[in-house]
Amino acid sequence: MSLRVVVADDQEIVRAGLTMILDAQPGIEVVGQAADGRRAVELARRLRPDVCLFDIRMPGVDGIEATRSLAGPAVEDPLAVVVITTFDLDEYVYAALRAGARGFLLKNAGADLLSQAVHAAAGGEALIAPSVTARLLGAFARPGRASPPVRPVEALTDREEEILATVARGRTNNEIAGELSISLSTVKSHIASLMAKLGARNRVEIVIWAYETNRV
The missing domain is CATH 3.40.50.2300 (Response regulator)
Structure with missing residues (x-):
């Protein structure tokens, strides 16, 4: 459809x-x-x-x-x-x-x-x-442009940090899977975990958080 x-x-x-x-x-x-x-x-x-x-x-x-x-x-x-x-x-x-x-x-x-x-x-x-x-x-990641970024409810794993960086660079799930040599379902699982830990509603909020915390 x-x-x-x-x-x-x-x-x-x-x-x-x-x-x-x-x-x-x-x-x-x-x-x-x-x-x-x-x-x-x-x-x-x-x-x-x-x-x-x-x-x-x-x-x-x-x-x-x-x-x-x-x-x-x-x-x-x-x-x-x-x-x-x-x-x-x-x-x-x-x-x-x-x-x-x-x-x-x-x-x-x-x-x-x-x-x-x-x-x-x-x-x-x-x-x-x-x-x-x-x-x-x-x-908007520069100091003074917004309220301080939220702290994750739980520390990000090394793999989640890798996923975060690729999402912030605008990569799609398929591109991330290929770049990191992992399955598409694994990518989706990590992104879901990132959203839960950051309180993010979507990928855009993940990207904003990455910039606000100087991950990129």
Whole structure:
């Protein structure tokens, strides 16, 4: 079955373009469109898509607030959200990830990267534009930019530290398995353990913790 996507962008030509690109990708179907965050949240709650693709700057409720409403810490059954924007600003990326986004792309990403981000988010992984990953997450690891990182409820094992480093570099589960010569199920088990020890809800929060604690 195709992955079902809701697209939200206040510019009709951009919204139509994103929809056309996604509908042309095998295994992806756009099931709803919205011109603002309020409508996007309503659509997403009604349609329960596999992935939401939200612009940041929208009238009324913006993409970050819409993301928080659907995927934030207080949401019991969060949806997968990928944020896409024209603006390469540190604050936007950090706010989007903290709001619960599973991906962050610039609008010049291209069809392949857009498709990868949708599939990654639907699979519980995360894709952040390569051009912004290290710089933007690293910027928020500096002292004074956020509250102190949480302490693990239990010390990380050496293998978990290895897994943490590969996740922070943006590797997928399959890539980690190949790089460390372990099975895919073992990778998933270690990532689940990392999430439990760090109190992380998803891979993005693992990546943020890695940067905040200077693991990368």
